[in-house]
Amino acid sequence: MAKKKYTASLSRSQGRSGWSVIFRHPVRRDDATGLSGLRVRRGLNTRDDKEAEQLKSELDELLSQSRYWDLAFRPEAERRFDRRIVDIFYDKMAPEQTDYSDLRSKVIPLPESKDSEYRRVLLLGTTGAGKTTIVRQLIGTDPIRERFPSTSTAKTTIHEMEILLDPGPTYRAVVTFVSGDEVREYLNECISAAVLASYRGESDGEVLRHLLNHVNQRFRFSYVLGNGPAADFTDFDDADEEDEILSEDAVESYLSIESEEIDLSATNSLLDSVLKELREVAKKHGTKLRQELHADNEPDLRVVDEIFEEELDNLLREDEMFHVISDRLLDEIEKRFETLKDGELKRTKQGWPLLWQCETEDRKTFIKAVTRFSSNHAPFFGKLLTPLVNAVRVAGPFSPPWTDGTQPKLVLLDGEGLGHTPKSSAAISTALTRRIETADAVLLVDNALQPMQAAPVSVMRELASSGNASKLLIAFTHFDSVTGDNLPTPSAKAQHVLASAENVLASVRDELGPFAERALRKRLETGRFFLGGIHEQLKSEKKAGVRTIKQLLLLLDAIDTITERPPKAPSRPTYDRANLVLAIKAAAESFHSAWLPLLGIKFHPGIQKEHWTRIKALTRRLATQGWSDEYDTLKPVADLRKQLQDQVYLLIQNPISWENGEPSEDEKQHTYEMLANNISKRMLDLATRRLRIERHQEWQSAFYQSGRGSTFTRANIIADQVYNRAAPVPDITPSPDRNQFLREVSLEVETAANEEGAVLK
Numbered sequence: 096m097a098k099k100k101y102t103a104s105l106s107r108s109q110g111r112s113g114w115s116v117i118f119r120h121p122v123r124r125d126d127a128t129g130l131s132g133l134r135v136r137r138g139l140n141t142r143d144d145k146e147a148e149q150l151k152s153e154l155d156e157l158l159s160q161s162r163y164w165d166l167a168f169r170p171e172a173e174r175r176f177d178r179r180i181v182d183i184f185y186d187k188m189a190p191e192q193t194d195y196s197d198l199r200s201k202v203i204p205l206p207e208s209k210d211s212e213y214r215r216v217l218l219l220g221t222t223g224a225g226k227t228t229i230v231r232q233l234i235g236t237d238p239i240r241e242r243f244p245s246t247s248t249a250k251t252t253i254h255e256m257e258i259l260l261d262p263g264p265t266y267r268a269v270v271t272f273v274s275g276d277e278v279r280e281y282l283n284e285c286i287s288a289a290v291l292a293s294y295r296g297e298s299d300g301e302v303l304r305h306l307l308n309h310v311n312q313r314f315r316f317s318y319v320l321g322n323g324p325a326a327d328f329t330d331f332d333d334a335d336e337e338d339e340i341l342s343e344d345a346v347e348s349y350l351s352i353e354s355e356e357i358d359l360s361a362t363n364s365l366l367d368s369v370l371k372e373l374r375e376v377a378k379k380h381g382t383k384l385r386q387e388l389h390a391d392n393e394p395d396l397r398v399v400d401e402i403f404e405e406e407l408d409n410l411l412r413e414d415e416m417f418h419v420i421s422d423r424l425l426d427e428i429e430k431r432f433e434t435l436k437d438g439e440l441k442r443t444k445q446g447w448p449l450l451w452q453c454e455t456e457d458r459k460t461f462i463k464a465v466t467r468f469s470s471n472h473a474p475f476f477g478k479l480l481t482p483l484v485n486a487v488r489v490a491g492p493f494s495p496p497w498t499d500g501t502q503p504k505l506v507l508l509d510g511e512g513l514g515h516t517p518k519s520s521a522a523i524s525t526a527l528t529r530r531i532e533t534a535d536a537v538l539l540v541d542n543a544l545q546p547m548q549a550a551p552v553s554v555m556r557e558l559a560s561s562g563n564a565s566k567l568l569i570a571f572t573h574f575d576s577v578t579g580d581n582l583p584t585p586s587a588k589a590q591h592v593l594a595s596a597e598n599v600l601a602s603v604r605d606e607l608g609p610f611a612e613r614a615l616r617k618r619l620e621t622g623r624f625f626l627g628g629i630h631e632q633l634k635s636e637k638k639a640g641v642r643t644i645k646q647l648l649l650l651l652d653a654i655d656t657i658t659e660r661p662p663k664a665p666s667r668p669t670y671d672r673a674n675l676v677l678a679i680k681a682a683a684e685s686f687h688s689a690w691l692p693l694l695g696i697k698f699h700p701g702i703q704k705e706h707w708t709r710i711k712a713l714t715r716r717l718a719t720q721g722w723s724d725e726y727d728t729l730k731p732v733a734d735l736r737k738q739l740q741d742q743v744y745l746l747i748q749n750p751i752s753w754e755n756g757e758p759s760e761d762e763k764q765h766t767y768e769m770l771a772n773n774i775s776k777r778m779l780d781l782a783t784r785r786l787r788i789e790r791h792q793e794w795q796s797a798f799y800q801s802g803r804g805s806t807f808t809r810a811n812i813i814a815d816q817v818y819n820r821a822a823p824v825p826d827i828t829p830s831p832d833r834n835q836f837l838r839e840v841s842l843e844v845e846t847a848a849n850e851e852g853a854v855l856k
Contacts, residue, residue, distance in 0.1 A: 104116070157184055187276070225573065233260075233503065269451070289305040319428050322477075365427055565660065711798065718799075
């Protein structure tokens with residue numbers, strides 16, 4: 096068979112003056128098919144027609160000579176071809192990771208707590224609980240004129256926000272962006288969902304909703320591109336009970352920002368034409384595919400739907416029109432970066448935005464500039480870059496107006512809301528676990544009207560079992576709205592709110608042991624704060640304002656002292672290695688018991704099988720280097736870490752003896768927390784390595800399955816080749832995988848025990 100010939104073509108989208116090059120890469124694999132021949136489109140960073148033709152010619156020559164397809168020949172390619180062509184061709188041929196935190200630190204370094212008086216405070220809470228509103232109070236931004244950071248009952252904070260309160264005098268910001276490949280993949284998933292909606296005959300509005308809003312709500316392209324031709328951008332509904340509706344002057348100000356730079360009518364025309372193209376693509380593939388699948392002969396229509404949806408997605412990824420639509424939308428997205436006037440934008444070698452930074456003494460100019468990267472307000476839709484942001488770090492002379500003029504020495508770490516987790520035992524993400532480890536204090540923000548729901552309880556459980564309970568502070572918001580004839584005083588209201596914690600503490604005791612309950616009870620007694628009216632500027636002339644100000648001042652004092660830990664006790668706990676084996680076995684069993692029903696391999700009451708699209712989306716992320724290790728609520732790495740951590744934490748509380756005498760209860764608590772914290776870090780690294788890094792090829796194999804029966808095959812690959820090898824359940828029958836798993840977990844626990852002065856016999 097003749098060898099496939101690879102060539103490039105030039106492209107220049109409507110409204111763009113620069114040239115791009117399109118080609119099929121002979122080495123890189125297409126995520127959709129698993130085959131080599133990934134379609135690549137990159138900007139050439141030139142507007143000159145002759146120069147673009149010359150660059151294309153060089154790329155054609157490079158593509159025609161297979162020796163250059165080996166990464167080892169890059170130095171020779173750099174001597175022969177333009178550097179732009181070399182960078183484009185060799186991009187992503189070798190796995191690469193971008194340390195976004197390091198990029199931000201090179202612009203705005205964050206002070207280390209051990210070397211300064213600064214304290215890092217991580218704010219956590221369910222969506223709409225008010226954690227970002229507390230941030231506003233702590234940095235002193237006006238809730239009406241500045242509205243920074245943005246708040247809403249919806250998922251407002253969809254990226255990390257890091258705020259350093261420093262003396263100034265300038266305000267500084269640095270923003271890092273999600274990679275272009277990841278943005279394109281999320282966009283492609285939206286396009287695929289929109290085509291499916293089109294085939295099903297859904298309305299134009301519904302098709303556009305699928306196109307502009309990813310199902311997991313993280314990538315809402317409507318922020319960047321608007322809601323489409325029919326949207327009325329003056330009719331917005333993003334204010335919540337904590338925010339006042341914008342005044343007419345404020346609305347006018349929002350609508351005027353950058354309006355001369357972004358032509359939303361042109362964007363709407365593009366979306367209108369894309370909508371028609373989506374209908375054509377759906378008609379082209381849908382009817383034919385339905386016939387090829389012999390849908391009329393399949394008795395189970397659910398099976399037909401699953402096969403149809405997956406095969407349609409595969410066909411779309413091979414359709415040039417699908418990629419043209421993706422190119423056009425991505426071009427329109429990139430135009431938003433061209434309108435940035437303030438600050439400095441840095442790009443990757445391939446032209447995708449990597450980092451934006453600015454510095455100014457003018458607070459109003461600063462807030463206006465940063466709003467483009469953090470806002471979620473409807474009047475800005477079509478002009479925002481928020482969904483494309485990896486993280487925002489700002490620093491400046493922020494300070495609350497209710498202090499005596501002293502600026503708190505704080506680094507505030509805000510992030511995505513916890514979501515409304517259905518179970519308090521649900522694992523938190525590995526990314527959040529790492530953020531907890533780097534924080535000095537964890538401020539859990541809970542709604543006093545509905546306190547102690549599943550999501551905040553899952554955080555409390557995590558802090559207890561990981562040895563971080565001493566970091567916990569709890570702020571109950573909406574305290575002013577807690578009313579009732581039986582609640583005449585603030586103390587009565589506080590006791591009413593805290594009563595909800597008793598059942599939680601009893602449950603924690605049953606699941607994680609008495610010292611977990613003891614640690615959390617202490618934090619509820621000494622580290623709880625009741626806040627009301629924080630959506631407004633607090634006034635010292637009002638009793639409610641005075642009460643909340645006092646609570647906030649107490650909160651600042653608690654943050655200052657929370658890092659003080661007691662010295663290590665001389666007593667050393669001793670543990671039986673046999674009990675550790677039982678703990679590891681219990682952890683592995685719990686992990687598999689939870690996941691087999693989700694994969695549809697076993698039935699379990701109360702656990703529904705996950706839709707194939709969610710399982711495939713999970714495999715795509717674990718099969719792709721540099722992406723997340725989870726998809727929405729599907730968190731295999733976090734689940735394995737949690738099961739190991741919880742079971743070992745139960746073991747920690749039950750030593751068989753003590754050397755140097757039995758310590759006091761407080762000394763025991765501290766010893767257990769230090770040991771649990773060390774083990775928790777090790778379990779995270781172990782779960783990441785065994786379940787993700789070492790099983791990368793198996794995740795790819797699961798992802799690349801397609802066709803009739805692929806859903807079942809994919810599930811079995813995950814269960815047998817990934818989970819059973821990464822975390823096999825130990826039993827009396829030895830095997831290399833079981834023995835290795837036991838050895839590795841035991842070694843990590845033993846190493847942690849030695850470092851913390853415990854003994855494992």
